[in-house]
Amino acid sequence: MSWHCTGLSWPGEGPADGPVLGWRGDDVRRVSALAYGRELGFRAEGERHCVGARGNPCPLVAVVPVRSTGARCPECARLDRAHSVAADTLADDPRPYRVYLAWFGPGTVKVGITREARGGARLREQGAVVFSWLGRGPLMAARRTEELLRAALGVPDRIPYARKRAVRGGLPGTEERSAEVEGLYRRAVALEGTGWPKALERLPFEAVDHAGIFALTSAGAPVRAVSGLVGGGVVAGRLVAAAGPDLYLETPADGTVVLDTRLITGWQLAAADARAGVSVPLVAVGAGGVQDGLF
Template structure:
């Protein structure tokens, strides 16, 4: 079976079914679950459609050029990149905090605000604007992004998994905004030390935070970017690959 996707909420890996029918199955990533897979070859994960999975043998991973997609709205700054603007629902402009003191600005449809923050693994969130459509939201985002980043990379999130948000820095940022709603999330990881970044599918699930999976093994605690698993063939049986020990193992 091949990893062809993942779910950050109701966390799970999406893998191809053993049946040759294009079906997809979930491998739940609930806290306490034991994973015992070793990684095989990696190639394009193909595409997920309403009818199932479309396989692809191209060597590029996680997706080849034919199956790589870019959400055009993610690159919008208020000038629509589509043939016709279609984002007429109410949108929220938000600020998100990632421990200890990395802050980003983003936009999403209003009804998805809390979901979007959780998908990203944010520790805190603040709803700072409500507007009638996505174009206006992107214009506001671009303006705020002159001072606050609009992207936080995975290594930065891993580095803060065991940290708490700097309350003073967060409060100072929000002081310049009229905050409509605040959010605070606890992902239950309770880490004393930073996990070691790794790509593996063997260990006991400690929890997930956005697209980050935290696994425990004898040698320590490891942080796995779920996107880095996409495209890999999984083989039954725990990996015996030697891993770097985490600080917590000493």
């Protein structure tokens, strides 16, 4: 049976819960828990194909670009987005949502929304180093609050992923990490009575710090990142940290290399010697080279 990676996720809420890689083989699905300090290695085989939409396979089995983080052909990407919260097509969704404030590094904060049932998984998937809930309520009230903060306070709701990766390279101490989020929280609640949706319940400030879960404070600053796989190319090393979709691998020849696991979806992967190093294209961290999604 051939296995295809379905991406990295952060299902647990506890301080010891790390990331897992998802796999699909024919009609079978499984996950592999990742642990810091362990070696891993894989080799890409064949070509990269579209991962489909909404859990359904791509009818065209289309080949997709190796540098795209989406791994979907144009038609599957359209279908997938049509059913997303970001597309504003779910206005009648009865499920409760939460508004959050997230910090990715010095000077980099954003506002966003997520389904309440997902807990903090959305924040870990984005690579948020610190976050706090702001409020909870119906989807459209959460969306209006997001728009209010963007218009009144100039807070973005999207940050390019390359920026998130760049600013997490040198993190300040715990108190400094939460201070910027707390300052934004106070500015946000000051807007109550001036456009704050009545249906949104304000939640108390509580900073949740992911630096320990991500192991960022113990990892060396990476200088290179994988820009895309190639057929026969190997990625291998010792896992030292992870944040969002990124894995930080310590390699013998290239130092600490960052792999955005969104780049490995759509590939058929086989096991490789964990000491084989990296034989796929690399770029300097911050130099681009990846078709980034807004994340």
